[in-house]
Every structure is written in C-alpha cells, then in structure tokens.
Amino acid sequence: MATKEGAHLQIGEVAERTGVTQRTLRFYEEKGLLKPPTRMDGGFRLYSEEDVRRVEQIKRLQSLLGVSLAEIKEMVDAEEVKMQLRAGYRPEADVAEKKCQLAKAIGVTEKQYSIVSQKAEQLAEMKTCLEEKLATYHGWMAKLEAVEPKAAVSP
Numbered sequence: 001m002a003t004k005e006g007a008h009l010q011i012g013e014v015a016e017r018t019g020v021t022q023r024t025l026r027f028y029e030e031k032g033l034l035k036p037p038t039r040m041d042g043g044f045r046l047y048s049e050e051d052v053r054r055v056e057q058i059k060r061l062q063s064l065l066g067v068s069l070a071e072i073k074e075m076v077d078a079e080e081v082k083m084q085l086r087a088g089y090r091p092e093a094d095v096a097e098k099k100c101q102l103a104k105a106i107g108v109t110e111k112q113y114s115i116v117s118q119k120a121e122q123l124a125e126m127k128t129c130l131e132e133k134l135a136t137y138h139g140w141m142a143k144l145e146a147v148e149p150k151a152a153v154s155p
Helices: 011-018 022-030 049-065 069-088 095-147
Strands: 045-047
Touching (some): 011 022
8 A cells, every 4th residue: 555655564574574563563562662554444554664764774773782591591501500500519629520510601791791792792883883873963963053053953
C-alpha cells in the first residue's frame, strides 16, 4: 500500500525485515519507542520506512549498550565455576591439580573478558561517531554565529 509518504509495511513485513517479533514491535509501541503506526480500515498496523529505521536503531542500541540473555548466562555461569574452584581449592593439592584449577579459572574469565571487551569496542566506535557529529554541529553553529549576532540565536 502506498501513500504520499511512500510504501507502508504491515507488521509481519517489518518484523521480517528487522529481525524482531511482531510482539516486540507492539511492545516498542506500548513503551513509546515507536510512534503509534497508521492503521488500515481493518485495524492492521502500517509502518513506514522511518519506522523500520527506528526499529533498526533500537536494535543497534540494545546490542551496543545491552548484553544478551545468552551472554548474561555465560557471565553468571563463569562466576559459578570460579566459586566452585575457590571452594574446592586445597592448599595441600599438588601443583598439577592447582594448575588445572587455575587453567579453568583463566578460561572462564577470558570468556567474560571477551564479552566485556566486545561491548567496550562497540561503545568506543559509537562514541567516536557521536564526537564527529558534535564537532560538525559545533562548526556549523560557529559559522552561523559569525553571520548573526549571538542574541539572535535561540534554542
């Protein structure tokens, strides 16, 4: 279905294109993350390309700022393994047993470190992008302020 603004997509098409469920799209709408979509006569939701871009941005932010349930499970499981290793540590154990326990602790901690490092790298990339945008906007503002007196500029 096309309107002046362009083609509109039904909820299933948006879900397929963005990789989220229809339930997630409704949740985003309920929480105000998406504007209420226009509706067909039968009540079917119609989404614009702007809505699709917004869903993709929401997903990107979740990915950059959040941690998936699988990653949370891995982090919690790793802590549990380390607690078990500490509880089972025996000072009188031989060197080989201590090395084995320490190797397990290193392995699970490296997995945790990898998850955190990946998130930190993604956040650093996002930060750099925002810094570049801010520098551009400040440059444009400086040019505008040079043309008109500061008193004429309003928020």
